[in-house]
Amino acid sequence: MKRKLEISELIFxxxxxxxxxxxxxxxxxxxxxxxxxxxxxxxxxEYSEIILLPDWKTLQFDAFGEMFGNNMFWNSYSNTLFxxxxxxxxxxxxxxxxxYALSKKRLLFRKFFNFFLVFTMWFSAGIVPQYLNYIATGKxxxxxxxxxxxxxxxxxxxxxxxxxxLLRNAFEGVPSEIEEAAIVDGATETxxxxxVYLPMSKSTIATVALFFAISRWNGYFWAKQMISNSNEHPLxxxxxxxxxxxTDPEFLTGWNKVYAxxxxxxxxxxxxxxxxxxxxxxxxKYFAKGVNVGGVKE
Amino acid sequence: xxxxxxxxxxxDQASGTYRVDPEQAVRDDVEKHHxxxxxxxxxxxxxxxxxxxxxxxxxxFWRYFPMYELLGCFKVTDTVKTVNEQYxxxxxxxxxxxxxxxxxxxxxxxxxxxxxxxxxxxxxxxxGFPTPIILALFFNEVRSNIARSALQVMTYLPKFMSTVVxxxxxxxxxxxxxSIGVGNMGIVxxxxxxxGLVSKDAAQAGxxxxxxxxxxxxxxxxxxxxxxxxSIVFFAAxxxxxxxxxxxxxxxxxxxxxxxRYVVLPSILSTIVIMLITRIGHLLxxxxxxxxxxxxxxTYMTADVVSTFSYRYGxxxxxxxxxxxxxxxxxxxxxMLLVIGANTxxxxxxxxxxx
Numbered sequence: 001m002k003r004k005l006e007i008s009e010l011i012f013x014x015x016x017x018x019x020x021x022x023x024x025x026x027x028x029x030x031x032x033x034x035x036x037x038x039x040x041x042x043x044x045x046e047y048s049e050i051i052l053l054p055d056w057k058t059l060q061f062d063a064f065g066e067m068f069g070n071n072m073f074w075n076s077y078s079n080t081l082f083x084x085x086x087x088x089x090x091x092x093x094x095x096x097x098x099x100y101a102l103s104k105k106r107l108l109f110r111k112f113f114n115f116f117l118v119f120t121m122w123f124s125a126g127i128v129p130q131y132l133n134y135i136a137t138g139k140x141x142x143x144x145x146x147x148x149x150x151x152x153x154x155x156x157x158x159x160x161x162x163x164x165x166l167l168r169n170a171f172e173g174v175p176s177e178i179e180e181a182a183i184v185d186g187a188t189e190t191x192x193x194x195x196v197y198l199p200m201s202k203s204t205i206a207t208v209a210l211f212f213a214i215s216r217w218n219g220y221f222w223a224k225q226m227i228s229n230s231n232e233h234p235l236x237x238x239x240x241x242x243x244x245x246x247t248d249p250e251f252l253t254g255w256n257k258v259y260a261x262x263x264x265x266x267x268x269x270x271x272x273x274x275x276x277x278x279x280x281x282x283x284x285k286y287f288a289k290g291v292n293v294g295g296v297k298e
Numbered sequence: 299x300x301x302x303x304x305x306x307x308x309x310d311q312a313s314g315t316y317r318v319d320p321e322q323a324v325r326d327d328v329e330k331h332h333x334x335x336x337x338x339x340x341x342x343x344x345x346x347x348x349x350x351x352x353x354x355x356x357x358x359f360w361r362y363f364p365m366y367e368l369l370g371c372f373k374v375t376d377t378v379k380t381v382n383e384q385y386x387x388x389x390x391x392x393x394x395x396x397x398x399x400x401x402x403x404x405x406x407x408x409x410x411x412x413x414x415x416x417x418x419x420x421x422x423x424x425x426g427f428p429t430p431i432i433l434a435l436f437f438n439e440v441r442s443n444i445a446r447s448a449l450q451v452m453t454y455l456p457k458f459m460s461t462v463v464x465x466x467x468x469x470x471x472x473x474x475x476x477s478i479g480v481g482n483m484g485i486v487x488x489x490x491x492x493x494g495l496v497s498k499d500a501a502q503a504g505x506x507x508x509x510x511x512x513x514x515x516x517x518x519x520x521x522x523x524x525x526x527x528x529s530i531v532f533f534a535a536x537x538x539x540x541x542x543x544x545x546x547x548x549x550x551x552x553x554x555x556x557x558x559r560y561v562v563l564p565s566i567l568s569t570i571v572i573m574l575i576t577r578i579g580h581l582l583x584x585x586x587x588x589x590x591x592x593x594x595x596x597t598y599m600t601a602d603v604v605s606t607f608s609y610r611y612g613x614x615x616x617x618x619x620x621x622x623x624x625x626x627x628x629x630x631x632x633x634m635l636l637v638i639g640a641n642t643x644x645x646x647x648x649x650x651x652x653x
Contacts, residue, residue, distance in 0.1 A: 008554035016439035024452035098353030125364030126626030128612035133364040189345040218460030236462040
């Protein structure tokens with residue numbers, strides 16, 4: 001039986017489609033505009049002749065060229081890759097180990113350890129004490145011979161209580177019969193973790209790894225504060241520095257190139273989001289899952 | 299005495315004597331040497347406890363030691379030092395912030411930061427909270443899977459951009475016009491000036507240089523960034539509603555609005571309540587990164603929040619670490635009370651504890 005669409009439903013449907021499409025276009029617009037502005041000629045950008053699509057007549061890729069010719073750009077890119085790769089691995093290994101131990105009912109002081117974790121979500125010390133602490137721990141690291149600030153960022157920024165709780169909940173969802181069967185078959189604790197628990201909570205692990213990787217890739221503030229050597233700054237810090245430089249009137253006096261200074265910034269923005277845009281379609285299916293497991297319970 | 303004997307001893311009928319219950323002896327032994335048994339259990343499970351160590355150490359070093367550094371709020375210091383090297387100053391930092399004392403400007407600035415923190419969060423709650431719910435209702439209307447996925451992919455995207463990219467785009471899109479000619483004003487500024495939402499002069503001077511527009515820019519960019527992604531949880535609640543509920547309502551003659559009111563809303567109410575309480579709990583945790591990247595000296599009046607206030611005094615401009623810590627201490631304590639309060643309410647009202 002096909003029901004006739006009521007007038008109120010029709011109105012709501014039209015409103016829904018219209019507003020959703022508008023909002024989605026608004027979400028997408030700045031990115032499209034950034035690409036267009038990055039590859040349009042100087043005059044078109046300076047006199048705001050671009051609305052959405054690039055100015056095809058004055059198409060240029062020199063703004064990208066200027067970035068690619070900059071050693072600092074490649075430096076910062078490799079620094080970001082370094083922080084993302086090692087940071088995600090470090091965060092995942094320590095979080096999985098901790099979450100696995102916490103998921104075991106037989107763990108002594110389990111309640112205390114859980115509280116130890118959750119309390120950091122209630123109360124954070126704030127940025128100035130954290131900053132002082134990073135300086136102090138940086139000195140300890142130096143005492144051990146680790147003078148590279150990047151390793152401090154990798155190791156110190158590694159934990160988020162929320163992610164550990166997500167993993168812990170996933171591990172708790174694994175039926176204990178399977179673990180017991182594995183133990184009867186002679187599996188050690190490590191084997192139980194790697195052969196039983198990890199394969200059985202793959203989607204949560206993927207989600208959490210994704211969260212860690214994205215927060216590492218996007219990290220700005222602490223990377224800037226903790227890494228003193230400007231050669232070791234990640235891409236986000238580099239991007240912000242260029243933004244300040246290319247909007248500074250003093251720097252721009254006598255600008256005489258085929259591309260506008262704005263194009264350089266847009267080109268840099270495009271470069272920094274391309275990796276995320278590439279992996280985005282593959283990771284997109286995990287989002288809903290990640291949010292659904294977000295119900296936190298003690 | 300007799301009852302005790304019965305506990306420990308078993309009567310042996312054959313010989314007519316009592317003998318000790320062997321199982322009770324083991325139980326006794328366990329009770330007597332409780333900690334020894336616990337130790338044995340720990341030793342047997344040593345791998346499990348070893349797994350905990352890295353996590354505990356990281357949290358101790360970089361989450362709990364800063365809390366100890368926060369005690370610097372009771373001390374006076376002019377340069378960056380650790381807590382131990384400073385001098386005890388009692389509550390003088392708090393007094394200075396709250397009541398001014400010999401520096402009334404400081405206390406005015408602090409109260410301004412408190413007010414801005416509260417207002418930015420409050421407006422975020424007011425405008426940022428309902429938007430994802432409305433989006434989720436709209437998504438539910440899109441019957442075609444392909445169209446809906448496409449729309450969802452587009453609206454989630456900004457969430458995965460870094461704060462730097464997002465703020466850079468905002469800065470570029472509303473930036474000031476050049477003094478040389480017509481051009482160079484941000485494209486969004488132009489559009490807004492074109493339809494008369496902002497005056498030409500304000501757009502020319504740069505919307506981010508005008509304290510009147512900071513809150514609006516902050517909220518709009520926040521919704522742009524997060525509303526799509528935040529709608530996921532509400533959408534999941536809406537699609538969980540059984541189709542028979544709608545059919546029953548339709549047979550009863552309910553139009554779309556009545557269905558919204560009597561079917562959809564009650565079904566997702568618990569999700570809304572939980573999310574609302576979470577938001578209220580984090581009312582004072584403003585993303586300082588975004589504010590630091592967006593504000594400038596012209597907009598301190600509306601943009602300066604407690605985190606950025608203490609960032610300026612404690613880190614970027616000078617080493618008033620004690621003062622900065624005192625400001626954060628107050629902000630974070632109120633924040634924690636809000637989280638605990640919200641959690642208690644949610645446990646009582648929705649029977650769901652968030653933590």
